Amino acid sequence: MKLKELIKNLSIVDIMGEVDLEVEGIAYDSRKVEKNYIFVCVVGMKTDGHTYIDQAIKTGATVLIVQKDISPIKGVTIIKVEDSRKTLAKVSSNFFQNPTANMDIVGVTGTNGKTTITHLIKNILEKSGMNTGLIGTISHQILDKEYKANNTTPESLELQKMFKEMKDLKVNACAMEVSSHSLVLDRVEGINFKIGVFTNLTRDHLDFHESIENYKNAKAKLFYQTTLANIINIDDTYGEEIAKEVNLLDTKLITYGIKRKADIYAEDIYISPKGAEFTLITPKFRGNIRIATPGMFSVYNALAAMAVCYVLGFEYEQIKKGIESIEGVAGRFESVQNEKNHTIIVDYSHTPDALENALKTIKEFVEGKIITVFGCGGDRDKVKRPMMGEIAGKLSDFCIITSDNPRSEEPNSIIKDIEVGIKKTNCKYKMIVDRKEAIKEAIKNSNQKDIVLIAGKGHETYQILGDKIIDFDDRKIAQEILREEK
Numbered sequence: 001m002k003l004k005e006l007i008k009n010l011s012i013v014d015i016m017g018e019v020d021l022e023v024e025g026i027a028y029d030s031r032k033v034e035k036n037y038i039f040v041c042v043v044g045m046k047t048d049g050h051t052y053i054d055q056a057i058k059t060g061a062t063v064l065i066v067q068k069d070i071s072p073i074k075g076v077t078i079i080k081v082e083d084s085r086k087t088l089a090k091v092s093s094n095f096f097q098n099p100t101a102n103m104d105i106v107g108v109t110g111t112n113g114k115t116t117i118t119h120l121i122k123n124i125l126e127k128s129g130m131n132t133g134l135i136g137t138i139s140h141q142i143l144d145k146e147y148k149a150n151n152t153t154p155e156s157l158e159l160q161k162m163f164k165e166m167k168d169l170k171v172n173a174c175a176m177e178v179s180s181h182s183l184v185l186d187r188v189e190g191i192n193f194k195i196g197v198f199t200n201l202t203r204d205h206l207d208f209h210e211s212i213e214n215y216k217n218a219k220a221k222l223f224y225q226t227t228l229a230n231i232i233n234i235d236d237t238y239g240e241e242i243a244k245e246v247n248l249l250d251t252k253l254i255t256y257g258i259k260r261k262a263d264i265y266a267e268d269i270y271i272s273p274k275g276a277e278f279t280l281i282t283p284k285f286r287g288n289i290r291i292a293t294p295g296m297f298s299v300y301n302a303l304a305a306m307a308v309c310y311v312l313g314f315e316y317e318q319i320k321k322g323i324e325s326i327e328g329v330a331g332r333f334e335s336v337q338n339e340k341n342h343t344i345i346v347d348y349s350h351t352p353d354a355l356e357n358a359l360k361t362i363k364e365f366v367e368g369k370i371i372t373v374f375g376c377g378g379d380r381d382k383v384k385r386p387m388m389g390e391i392a393g394k395l396s397d398f399c400i401i402t403s404d405n406p407r408s409e410e411p412n413s414i415i416k417d418i419e420v421g422i423k424k425t426n427c428k429y430k431m432i433v434d435r436k437e438a439i440k441e442a443i444k445n446s447n448q449k450d451i452v453l454i455a456g457k458g459h460e461t462y463q464i465l466g467d468k469i470i471d472f473d474d475r476k477i478a479q480e481i482l483r484e485e486k
Contacts, residue, residue: 003063006038006094007079010087017077023063026095026157027056028088035060040088043067049084065091089156089189099163100192104173106308107188107226109180109219110199110233112354113301114152115459116293117197118175119329120305124322125173128314133166133174135159138330138459142166153182156189163191173312180218194228195311197304201238202353216241226251229311233300235259254311256303258296264307266299273365280306285316292327295361297354331458333358336475338482342443343451346474348458350377350404352387355455359395368449369397373442374456375435376418378409378464385414389421396453398445399429402438404456405464435463435472440481454478 004019024036030052033039039056041049041064050068057064063077064070067084081087093099106121108114115137122134122141134141137152142165153159153176166174178196182188201216216238223230223246230246233239235257247253255262258269266278266289275292276299291302302323309319328334336344345362349355355374362370372392376385392399401418403411411433422429432438442452454474457463463472 001095003038003077006091008094010079010090011082012079013082014080015077016072016080017063019077021062021077023095026088026092027061028155028157030056030059030061033059033061037061038063038065038091040065040084040091041067042085042088083186086186086189089160089186092157092160093190096160096164098190098192099160099167100174103163103167103171103192104195104312105191105193106173106175106195106197107178107191107193107222108175108197108199108304109178109183109222110197111202111351112349112357113199113297113304114177115348116298116301116329116332117199117304118177120302120323120326121175121308123326124305124309124314124319125175125312127322127325128318130172131170133162133171133176135162135174135176137177142171143169151182152177152179153187156187159187159191175308178222180215183221184218188222188225191225193222193226195308196222196226196230197308198223198230198232198236198239198242199300199304200233200236200353202351220245223251224249228252229254231256231304231307231311233257233304234262235300252311254307256300256307258299258303264303264310266303269296269299271295271299271361271364276302280316280319282307282310282316284310287316287320289320290324292324293333294365295333295357297357297361298333331460331475333361334458334475336478338479340482340485341448342446342482343448344443344454344478344482345451346454346458346478348460349374349455350457352384352391355388356391356395358453358455359392362451362453363395366449366451368447368451370395371398371400371442371446371450371452372396373400373402373435373438373452373454374418375402375404375406375411376414376456377405378407378411378414380407382417385417386421389418390424391421392455393422393425393427393429396427398442399427400438400442401429401431402435403433403463403465404435405460406466407464408466411465435474436477436481439474439477443478443481443485452478 026038027033028040033056039061140147229252231254232243234255256264269278280289349358461473
């Protein structure tokens with residue numbers, strides 16, 4: 001593609017060099033540059049692409065997109081912009097011929113529920129005969145292909161490349177998780193979102209956003225990129241604030257909830273160990289819905305997904321068929337299958353609110369004790385650690401505080417931070433740094449009437465210890481321990 005076509009509609013400060021030349025590709029990592037590539041110099045949190053210009057030119061870059069002043073380079077076109085990261089998103093969309101223009105892209109943002117909701121949406125759409133894609137925390141999916149996910153929301157170049165593949169394979173719709181990081185860092189700039197969904201907002205990622213207000217404002221950015229509808233959980237305090245804000249936009253606002261008057265809501269809710277049943281009410285129809293995952297949070301997730309499909313024009317029977325056919329999502333309140341009839345639940349609850357939701361749901365049907373195994377991630381918001389300790393202590397009969405992904409932090413230090421909160425309760429607890437030993441201790445202390453909750457890592461199949469990444473899957477570890485039990 002010609003450079004002059006690629007840079008149309010970009011906010012350009014200055015151009016030095018030829019624009020009537022052919023571009024073969026784009027890279028923001030100098031190690032991935034090839035002949036006749038554009039190298040976009042992104043200023044990151046740890047590295048600055050401008051320092052790798054020489055390396056990029058050596059490997060074939062003929063165009064540089066920069067946001068800093070640099071001297072002319074013979075044979076290289078230099079395009080200066082105000083924000084190279086935002087430009088990366090726009091030029092990537094141009095290069096891949098704006099692949100989201102005629103696709104139903106649904107962006108789901110919020111602290112909790114994104115993964116489950118995107119999977120529910122995908123399932124309803126597929127059961128109705130649509131070709132679908134999914135971009136999220138567990139994996140990225142294009143029809144029956146599945147790719148490993150490194151970030152909840154990939155960088156803009158990778159995103160646009162995936163969307164181009166979807167377009168080529170005749171994908172009609174894509175449900176994607178939209179992280180607050182991706183919104184702040186302009187990874188989703190240039191995507192034609194038809195629908196935006198807001199789930200909830202609780203304490204998370206404040207190591208990055210610094211304040212809950214900044215975190216909320218980051219999430220709200222999504223709803224200024226949508227064209228068909230914004231779907232907001234009106235029961236959430238921050239959701240109510242965002243709803244008032246985006247109601248002033250041209251894009252239609254659809255609210256959902258249980259406690260407050262909403263456009264789409266649930267009533268006659270019945271929750272059991274096997275799932276939940278309720279009446280779905282929309283402006284056009286009402287009917288009974290059953291879902292396989294218990295808990296009030298599961299009802300909210302289902303409402304969000306069904307609201308999306310309602311906005312897209314699906315009928316009650318289509319929505320019911322799709323949502324009732326899904327058994328669950330990996331690592332989201334997932335029961336660990338075993339032959340010893342132990343009830344062990346693995347959940348990705350790594351925020352105070354998510355942990356509280358999981359434990360309150362278990363309390364509704366447990367016959368014996370609740371035994372909770374959990375930790376907190378290293379190099380992340382430290383304030384939530386004692387909060388999670390206190391929540392676990394109040395809602396459990398026995399807790400084992402252990403390592404999550406300690407990263408560069410000392411695991412014992414993280415555990416001590418959590419202990420501050422659990423000490424405020426009367427809950428019995430142990431501190432075991434080794435996560436496998438912690439799970440073993442929980443299972444050893446449980447019987448068939450008890451429920452063991454292993455919280456924090458969910459679907460993850462690894463653990464980050466310092467600079468090492470080791471294989472670690474809570475579900476497999478629990479199954480191994482049960483097999484070894486006499």
